[in-house]
Amino acid sequence: MATDVHRPVSPxxxxxxxxxxxxxxxxxxxxxxxxxxxxxxxxxxxxxxxxGCGKSTLLRILAGLDRDIQGTVLVPRRKAVAFQAPRLMPxxxxxxxxLLGLPGKPTRSVAEQALTEVGLSHRSDAWPKTLSGGEAxxxxxxxxxVREPDLLLLDEPFGALDALTRIKAQRxxxxxxxxxxxxxxxxxxxxEEAVLLADRVLVMDDGVIAHEQRIDLDRPRDITxxxxxxxxxxxxxxxxxxxxxxAA
Amino acid sequence: xxxxxxxxxxxEPDISPISVDKGNAAxxxxxxxxxxxxxxxxxxxxxxxxxxxxxxTSGPVLLLLLWxxxxxxxxxxxxxxxxxxxxxxxxxxxxxNGSLTSxxxxxLQRVAFGLLFGxxxxxxxxxxxxxxxxxxxxxxxxxxMLRTVxxxxxxxxxxxxFGIGEAPKVAIITLGVTFPLYLNVYAxxxxxxxxxxxxxxxxxxxxxxxxxxxxxxxxxxxxxxxLRYSLGxxxxxxxxxxxxxxxxxxxxxxxxxxxxxxxxxIVVCLIVYAFLxxxxxxxxxxxxKVLLQWRPTFTxx
Numbered sequence: 001m002a003t004d005v006h007r008p009v010s011p012x013x014x015x016x017x018x019x020x021x022x023x024x025x026x027x028x029x030x031x032x033x034x035x036x037x038x039x040x041x042x043x044x045x046x047x048x049x050x051x052g053c054g055k056s057t058l059l060r061i062l063a064g065l066d067r068d069i070q071g072t073v074l075v076p077r078r079k080a081v082a083f084q085a086p087r088l089m090p091x092x093x094x095x096x097x098x099l100l101g102l103p104g105k106p107t108r109s110v111a112e113q114a115l116t117e118v119g120l121s122h123r124s125d126a127w128p129k130t131l132s133g134g135e136a137x138x139x140x141x142x143x144x145x146v147r148e149p150d151l152l153l154l155d156e157p158f159g160a161l162d163a164l165t166r167i168k169a170q171r172x173x174x175x176x177x178x179x180x181x182x183x184x185x186x187x188x189x190x191x192e193e194a195v196l197l198a199d200r201v202l203v204m205d206d207g208v209i210a211h212e213q214r215i216d217l218d219r220p221r222d223i224t225x226x227x228x229x230x231x232x233x234x235x236x237x238x239x240x241x242x243x244x245x246x247a248a
Numbered sequence: 249x250x251x252x253x254x255x256x257x258x259x260e261p262d263i264s265p266i267s268v269d270k271g272n273a274a275x276x277x278x279x280x281x282x283x284x285x286x287x288x289x290x291x292x293x294x295x296x297x298x299x300x301x302x303x304x305t306s307g308p309v310l311l312l313l314l315w316x317x318x319x320x321x322x323x324x325x326x327x328x329x330x331x332x333x334x335x336x337x338x339x340x341x342x343x344x345n346g347s348l349t350s351x352x353x354x355x356l357q358r359v360a361f362g363l364l365f366g367x368x369x370x371x372x373x374x375x376x377x378x379x380x381x382x383x384x385x386x387x388x389x390x391x392x393m394l395r396t397v398x399x400x401x402x403x404x405x406x407x408x409x410f411g412i413g414e415a416p417k418v419a420i421i422t423l424g425v426t427f428p429l430y431l432n433v434y435a436x437x438x439x440x441x442x443x444x445x446x447x448x449x450x451x452x453x454x455x456x457x458x459x460x461x462x463x464x465x466x467x468x469x470x471x472x473x474x475l476r477y478s479l480g481x482x483x484x485x486x487x488x489x490x491x492x493x494x495x496x497x498x499x500x501x502x503x504x505x506x507x508x509x510x511x512x513x514i515v516v517c518l519i520v521y522a523f524l525x526x527x528x529x530x531x532x533x534x535x536x537k538v539l540l541q542w543r544p545t546f547t548x549x
């Protein structure tokens with residue numbers, strides 16, 4: 001069993017996430033095998049990998065939702081998760097969903113502020129069932145941001161959105177991250193998304209970080225930039241996708 | 249994979265029949281002009297002059313008229329079934345001398361108490377076994393066993409235990425109400441989406457916070473379904489309970505009427521039962537409308 005799970009990071013350590021020797025097994029099969037991961041404060045890290053490579057499991061561990069682990073995992077006390085499905089409580093209006101689980105007795109204005117930040121203040125009184133997919137995802141983001149996290153964990157948050165909404169949502173996340181300055185770990189299978197948003201892209205394979213790619217392009221990034229295409233192609237190759245065939 | 253593709257040489261003959269078809273279609277313009285066109289009339293214009301509610305009420309009204317006809321021609325004698333007119337008159341009399349209203353009061357009180365106790369016990373047990381694993385181990389098996397006992401069969405035992413006053417009647421209703429509520433609330437609690445529970449955990453909700461903000465609201469639709477079942481059973485249990493050793497209430501009126509072959513009074517009492525049942529259903533449905541307006545499947549309003 002882990003000994004140092006979820007102890008807050010001490011100020012001297014310049015890490016928002018520190019993982020060492022992490023192993024998580026399902027029925028004797030190690031999905032995460034002696035993994036090492038460091039994320040600096042206010043760094044945007046994207047985690048790529050084929051489905052079933054354990055990237056979502058890693059995120060769940062960092063979120064504290066999966067504790068059957070071995071190894072050392074250090075994460076900030078204030079962390080927040082946005083899942084692929086928005087997972088709003090259908091029986092609570094949007095603003096109550098945003099405030100859910102906050103300590104003390106936060107007033108509605110706190111929720112309104114976060115909703116304004118994601119451009120959803122006009123739906124604050126709505127039931128979640130009346131939100132569109134993009135709106136629900138933004139509400140979920142507001143719910144994460146209102147916690148003022150030092151670490152924001154995003155589990156394929158754009159996966160269920162249509163192409164146009166996804167572009168807007170990606171842009172929004174990029175802006176929010178620049179404004180908030182929190183560390184972000186984005187789990188995704190979309191290489192373009194990873195290159196667009198992240199400072200550093202990690203490729204996970206066989207339960208470890210198999211490859212690391214620093215993205216030094218200036219922001220806002222241009223997907224038509226040849227360097228962008230080059231990075232994208234390199235990462236796709238790492239993931240086992242033949243880019244020359246795709247180009248044809 | 250590539251085997252399924254047609255060889256390049258074969259593609260030409262594949263296409264050519266299509267182009268021949270196209271040629272036909274071009275020639276077919278002439279034929280299209282000669283087509284016999286049939287107008288599609290809008291549904292609203294197809295003369296539904298009788299409104300739906302009128303058509304729906306006409307069935308029961310016709311039945312009532314037939315009943316009255318059979319009674320007044322003497323085919324249906326009054327000791328088999330009294331005529332609708334007679335029944336209306338008797339109902340008026342019973343309300344006039346206050347016996348029906350006082351009987352209704354007594355019966356309603358029994359149902360109210362039975363429902364109250366049954367709801368408390370049923371939901372209480374369901375919470376214990378739904379929320380705690382140890383509670384489930386201790387509570388669920390006995391409840392599932394007791395559930396299979398037909399509660400009406402316990403009337404003799406209840407009379408021995410509680411005498412012939414109000415207690416055995418309330419107890420029978422309580423018993424009938426408890427189980428459907430227990431089952432539905434329990435299923436509701438256990439049916440709460442685990443993804444939402446996980447989301448609640450990730451938001452930092454405590455155990456009690458999870459119960460209050462996630463589990464209980466999630467179990468509410470099930471609980472209300474259980475309440476509706478329970479109400480139905482409560483009236484059934486009331487009828488059974490009141491047929492035995494009652495000295496007041498609607499059931500007592502019925503037993504008395506049976507002794508004097510007053511089919512009119514019996515029918516009035518049956519109508520009262522039906523009416524009260526409808527009323528209870530209406531109350532629960534209004535409750536659902538208010539409490540479950542968040543539900544995606546909600547279609548009311």
